[in-house]
Amino acid sequence: MKKLINAVDQVENQMISGMVKAYPHYLTKLNCGNVVVRTEKKSGKVALISGGGSGHEPAHGGYVGTGMLDAAVAGAVFTSPTPDQIYEGIKEIATDKGVLMVIKNYTGDVMNFEMAREMAEMEGIKVEQVIVNDDVAVDNSLYTVGRRGVAGTVFVHKIAGALAETGADLEEVKEVAEDVIANVRSMGMAIRPCTVPAAGVPGFELKDDEMEVGIGIHGEPGTHRETLKTADEITDMLLDKILADLDYSGAETAVMINGAGATPLMELFIINNRVADVLAEKGIKVYKTFVGEYMTSLEMEGFSISILRLNDRLKELLDAPADTPAFKA
Amino acid sequence: MKKLINAVDQVENQMISGMVKAYPHYLTKLNCGNVVVRTEKKSGKVALISGGGSGHEPAHGGYVGTGMLDAAVAGAVFTSPTPDQIYEGIKEIATDKGVLMVIKNYTGDVMNFEMAREMAEMEGIKVEQVIVNDDVAVDNSLYTVGRRGVAGTVFVHKIAGALAETGADLEEVKEVAEDVIANVRSMGMAIRPCTVPAAGVPGFELKDDEMEVGIGIHGEPGTHRETLKTADEITDMLLDKILADLDYSGAETAVMINGAGATPLMELFIINNRVADVLAEKGIKVYKTFVGEYMTSLEMEGFSISILRLNDRLKELLDAPADTPAFKA
């Protein structure tokens, strides 16, 4: 394992400390595990909290700030945070307007957030939640606990965060978050695995000419493994699944080409070159494109495509001002 | 070579096309090689142009927009662009106020930009240039052509671009760019090499426990190769060289922790955690920190630290609005 770290049991807290020291005007760390909140607490608005395991940087701390999240909670690498951490975050940011939890659909995440919610509700804090499940790779069948939440989550933060900033009610903010979830689909792939520091060995292995299609953001297996293809062919494969899952015809969309962590930006742009052409050909209008690292998997090499079907309201909220370390609009 | 590309001779143009398709409101591509200019040409201001080989994304196209560059020119991967490309860029953006070229100190870059300048001057365009040489790794001795230009270049784009946006004269803009150059120092290292697509093999090789210290942004050798150390030890080593080269005592600074391309953000934050502590201990105040990928080297794994000594004017210009695909302030 070749990593730029100090000790495997220090990566999470040194990461959070380094993040807070980089952006003190945006972020303040609570004294209860790796929880960051807005340095300037905003009142009179619904407060948003999200989080998950560490290793997805800039998610989730990078999205704390004006127009997005009010708090982010980071568990151990690829492990859900515990309810008490989440609860402390909720308590710190709660306003009269209530709190919305944005959860990615993993058993551990859902349970830990829900427990935190119960704890907060016992204190009289109004809490609602939405569960993001944008990954179309593994089908939502009898044998799964539903689809996984991946990079589309960032659109939920952006859009629900923008509405919350206007002072909208908890129900409205939850409703728009669910509107985003209903309209966003994602799928990813990888050509090189990542290594959880505490594990010390790669999460999976690929041959020199192999790729894993439909991979999750913790390196979970996807639909299948096959011989590496060209960027255009891979892009077409992912787009096919995404476009088959939701009717985007005639719609305006927001597109995110998300790097898994070790993918050069050059390659993400080459992929976007194809995405733009295919969507144009199909008459799907791209209103805005995001290319970069939004929801990573340590040093995994690969990418995901997320496509959000917009309506006038989502469009307006996507464009609304946001000022966070990792997302500015 | 395992890469998400279509063909080795297509990487540069598909990258630029993908970038322009992602950000059409910011970028327009000229019909003469890989040159991008602002979609909305700004008149009445000094126009800034920069560039270099491809493979450093988001540099340089990502910095074209309000408050930074007016044009960026991309050569083949790690190869200086040719004068005619640069010249077309200059012609497109030139205003009565003149054009400033921001060049990184490589023989090829300097010569190609200077030829473009001569061509432009023959057309009556007023052109000045600055040469960025912030890399403290290889000493500026008899046996070198001076220091290399690396990630500190982004501060030059930001600050000179901000002044240009105010309508300042060419001489003033050049002077502030030189002020940045005089006050910024950088140094990098790597734990894994990158592969130039056309070459097909890594630019160098490192053993499982080795690192290259003082590496350049094209993977050029630095000061030495040694056994991999902890993130804190490596950070201290780079900081020592940077802080010995310029007197930062008592100064306010801007810090950039730049990922080489494949380095997880988690590790960059762990490095910043140490940088912030060391600078605090030495009484060097950090006014602003930038953590991310600003000047990359394809999928090289490593990072560089840049520290800019600020004065009131540089501070104000660093804070001035910027709206480009890769840098927003």
Add this chain to the structure above:
Amino acid sequence: MDAKKITEILHALSSKIDKEKEFLTELDNVIGDGDHGINMARGFKAVDAKIDTLETEDIGEILRTAGMTLVSTVGGASGPLYGTAFMKAGMTMSKKTQISLSDFLACLNAAVEGVKMRGKSVQGEKTMLDAMIPALEAMNKAIEQGLTSADVLKCGTEAARQGVEYTKTIIATKGRASYLGERSIGHQDPGATSFTNMLEAVYDYITA
């Protein structure tokens, strides 16, 4: 049985889990993400430390504290599940300083309900419930038959072990293993195994 004994039993669970740590992790490696033993051992180590600081006769408080400690140190799926199980058990014992065998079964019943509620799961989904529910049923039956505490617990551990065997035969439809679909068949569930380990520890304690 008083608060002191309950504290001793919790320490016994902790050392049992620590002993089984590697095996549980190996099981989770096959159909999960290979951290169940590590997660559980970390949590019970924290419980060890925490309960020794408690100065209370209230068994409910001790169990609730153990649950909250698990919740705040285990993480992942098993943290909230076992945490909830112990907290719910603790609630049935609120303010009580003695615990009887039927109290114990009421605790286990509350624990099962807690896991079902928290995990939105039922029997037959290849989870810890596939050991917990049969164990509870067997013990309820044994108590009706008037067996001794030791024999009741013996029936319970027997049933739990059979439950673990049963998990080998079914497809996971909850938790990480569910992504494997049919490939999860043939492997025993780590959570069902760790529950069985705990029940064994209780049996060993009262028969020692």
Add this chain to the structure above:
Amino acid sequence: MDAKKITEILHALSSKIDKEKEFLTELDNVIGDGDHGINMARGFKAVDAKIDTLETEDIGEILRTAGMTLVSTVGGASGPLYGTAFMKAGMTMSKKTQISLSDFLACLNAAVEGVKMRGKSVQGEKTMLDAMIPALEAMNKAIEQGLTSADVLKCGTEAARQGVEYTKTIIATKGRASYLGERSIGHQDPGATSFTNMLEAVYDYITA
């Protein structure tokens, strides 16, 4: 010698460079970044195509066009250097339809001045100049002695080859090789080598 012959000579340079491509690249691998042969071959291929489209008797225009083509297709350090060399040579031949031996030397002189100006370099820095300058001096001396064109060029290529040998003995202080410091000693300069190749091609053409 007229425009047609100059065009033929340029094609001869191109095929010579193409033949030496691998060797030049190998040399650059050792003390540079291993692209000199590739860069030069790409540039001369473009020159090949470009000059055939020219319909002019003006030798100056042909040389300038070759130079501009090199500049816009080679990139890196050698693109501007050789490009400038050819363009400066072309300027001395502006509007001329015949080229004499002394015209050729004037061209070479302008080329040397162009490289020095563009590269901010002088003799002894382990660059193409270490072949160009000795070749020019030797040919100037030979022409004063009244030798034939062929013999003058022979003296030039001889001197260029010696210049290449000399580059092995010195430290690079310009270009990428300069970062190697003392480690650049013992290796011949790629640019000095490619210049010598071109001069050899001219000699071969006029003696063929």
